[in-house]
Each structure stands twice: as structure tokens, then as C-alpha cells.
Amino acid sequence: MFPTQPLPDILVNSDDYNRVMLLAERVSVTMPYVSAYLERELGRAEVCQPWDPAGVSMGHRVMFRLDDEPLTRIGRLIYPHRDIGERGGVPILGPVGAALIGMHRNATIEWLDKGRSRTVTVLDYGW
Secondary structure, rough: OOOOOOOOOOOHEEEEHHHHHHHHOOOOOOHHHHHHHHHHHHHOOEEOOOOOOOOOOOOOEEEEEEOOOOOOOEEEEEEEOOOOHHHHOEOOHHHHHHHHHOOOOEEEEEEEEEEEEEEEEEEEEOO
16 A cells, blocks of 8 residues: 555755764664655655755745645755754654655655655655
8 A cells, every 4th residue: 555656756965965874873773664764765765965055954944835735835944953843843853853854846755644645745845
């Protein structure tokens, strides 16, 4: 059942790659599913220099849609040490944040969330 859609290409800058991979390793015991998901995504990512344009990056604002909902959401991809109450923060250790890293405009990715197939589509990012 999972995934039914092909995985989209992702491009991650080397700074994000190193920091998020370290974070995934650190939470492997407490959050094994998220850790494995992030490691899989980073393992298949194309990695670029920090100054080169990449897909959705840490600290970037991103406009996205969940599933087939008509609602467009805007958030900023954040590390877990950021204030969790920060308006619009999308934690990298959450299912949506983990799915967004490295994605490009108009790309969709699918993941399994508590037995339910979910998708997120990136509409715009980087501002």
C-alpha cells in the first residue's frame, strides 16, 4: 500500500543535510519512525553546496497543501529547539516537516500517518 506515488526528486543543501542527519540519529531511539523516514529521505537526496539553490530548506517559509484539502497553509521549517508555539512553525521532526525537506514547487510526497495514507504538495517556498 505504501507508497502509491513515485517519490519526488529532492535537493538538500549540505548544511541542512548534515544537521538534519545528526538530528535523525539523535532521535533514533525516541522517535524511530521519524528518524528512519528522515534518513531515507536524506539518503536519496541530491546534496548541493550551502550557497546553491535547493528545495525547501530549514528556516524557509513554505506554502503547501495537505492531502486534497482546499486550504493552503504557510509555515517555516524549524528545528525542534525553536519555540514550539512559534506561529507557523513546521517542526522537522513532525510528519509534515520531515516530508517537506528538499521538496520543489508542485512536488507531492506520500507517507503513512497512523495507518492513513497522507500527501503534502509544495506550492511555493524560499522567502
